[in-house]
Amino acid sequence: MSTSLASHVRRNAAALLALLMGLLVTAGATTYIRRGVSLRRQQLFDDATADGSVALQQRLDVYQAMLLGTRGVFTGSEAVERREFRAYTESLEVRQRYPGIQAVGLARWLSRDELARHEARMRQEGFPQYRVWPEDAREHHAVVDLVEPFDVNNLRVLGFDIMSEPARRAALERAMRSGLPAATGKVQLVSEPLDQVAQAGFVIYVPLYAGMVEPTTPQARGERLEGFVFGAFRMKDFVEGLRFQGFQSTIDLTIYDGATVSEPARLYTSHPGAPDAGGLRQQLTVQVAGVPWTLVFTTREAFMRGTRSSHPFTVAGGGLLMSLLLFLVTRAQVNARALAEQASAEHRRLADEAQAAVRVRDEFLSVAAHELRTPLTSLKLQLQLLFRQLRQPGPLDAERLERGVETCERQTTRLTKLVDSLLDVARLSSGRMELQLEDVELGELVRELARRFEAEAQAAGVRLEVDAPEPMTGRWDRLRLEQVLTNLMSNALKYGHGAPVDVRVRGDAERARVEVQDRGIGIAPEDAARVFDRFERAVSSRHYGGLGLGLFITRQLVEAHGGRILLESRPGEGSTFIVHLPRAGPGPPGQK
Ligand code: ADP
DSSP: OHHHHHHHHHHTHHHHHHHHHHHHHHHHHHHHHHHHHHHHHHHHHHHHHHHHHHHHHHHHHHHHHHHHHHHHHHTTOSOOOHHHHHHHHHHHTHHHHSTTEEEEEEEEEEETTHHHHHHHHHHHTTOTTOOOBSOOOOSEEEEEEEEESOSHHHHTTTTBBGGGSHHHHHHHHHHHHHSSOEEOSSBOOTTOOTTSOOOOEEEEEEEEESSSSOOOSHHHHHHHEEEEEEEEEEHHHHHHTOOOTTBTTTEEEEEEESSSOOGGGEEEESSTTOOOOSOOEEEEEEEETTEEEEEEEEEOHHHHHHTOOSHHHHHHHHHHHHHHHHHHHHHHHHHHHHHHHHHHHHHHHHHHHHHHHHHHHHHHHHHHHHHHHHHHHHHHHHHHHHHHHHHSSSOOOHHHHHHHHHHHHHHHHHHHHHHHHHHHHHHHHTTOOOOOEEEEEHHHHHHHHHHHHHHHHHHHTOOEEEEOOSOOEEEEEHHHHHHHHHHHHHHHHHSSTTOOEEEEEEEOSSEEEEEEEOOSSOOOHHHHTGGGSTTOOSSOTTTSOOOSOHHHHHHHHHHHTTOEEEEEEETTTEEEEEEEEETTOSOSTTOO
């Protein structure tokens, strides 16, 4: 499994590499585009928050400028009448032009001794119930004297001693000492409308000094202080008048009093109760008349949705598709190339085989020519000799003539055998071999052949012995079986080195077995299979004649009978050829 996987991977390495490269490029491009989208989103958000904080500060500046202008009305004038002040604020159109402003007014700086006179004056001016509140014994009071617009809510502020409240007092003291506008932190306005949802608020105080020229030292400022012009603001109305990109539709703003985010100090939020959408967030601090405010800008889901882009998906999808195509194309190319290589290898193999076959054939032709030439030469010599004897004057030597004719006959037989072998090979190759089956007794046949070889064996000084204790009859082709045994026995004599040759016949009810054993040169293991092939020889034709066809024909004939031929041999120790034959003859094709 794992090796097949490994080979699969190896075969497709180039295509996989192309796929990998494609995927890497796709991943890179997608990341790049995504980065671009998120940078663009961040840029939009940063621009909006910058606009928002600038707008807030500009608004605070404009409101402070308005308060400074209001102070100018009082500077240097002996007394500003309530009517005059109202006319002034009406001309400013404070409520319309300065959203979030609840009250503009003046608080007088009074010492303890001046309180009674102040209250008396106010009662005289048409406020019979007037008194300074809350009643607290302290050295200085900052009492609200003028307030506009003069409605029910603001009316409540008249007579309020601002010094009585610590948060406001701190702002007053800062303003007095610095001569600059000073804001309170988060407060609940005294004039907060009772008929509306309560909002957080803050107040800005601008100190008012006696004389036309502003005092420059804290001490002089304390001495010449006359009061404070103040502006009271409702936070929600104040902030919601701001305009910047996305405010309250896609971007939220929350403002805290102080330099840190803390829920109790929250002045305003444009998304009360909304959960954090987990988008972008920007926190910055601005200075508001001497106190820090923390602004927190956050994005709504709508902002993220609006700035989302389908480009990364398009790029990723397109890239994946391209990678896949690249993979398929590369694989197809690699496969085509492998096929072409295979075909050319097959072609080379066939060409090599053809060349080898031609070589074998040429070799065979030269061997065959040599083999045929030997008996032919001898035949020709004998015929010339006979011819000369016949032409000789005088009586014919009958014995000599007989010997000559015998030699001629022997050579002719040898030639016939060679030609028969060649014919057999041709017949076997074309499948035209037909067996004539009859009952043959194998022991008998072996003994008869041994008798035929007797002369040859004697001439070679070889003892040829047959051991066939029991009759072994089977349905075989007698002539072809003769051919098989003749081949094996003549090889045993030829390659047997003059040592004894044994032929044994054995078998059982089913099968017969013939063993031809010699004690001659033997066959090397690497040649054992080859010697049964056509034209194959394990010895040189210079030492031993032969066409290399005998064993080929032998094996073909044995197999045609449904049998097998085996070889047991060791070089230098001799060979044993063992032929197994089914006694019932060759079975129908396919059962052999
Ligand atoms: P040939 O004998 O004509 O060469 P064969 O087909 O009969 O052809 O034998 C093929 C080869 O097998 C021989 O050339 C020889 O090398 C080897 N061979 C056959 N029989 C024997 C044997 N009994 N002992 C050793 N070698 C043998």
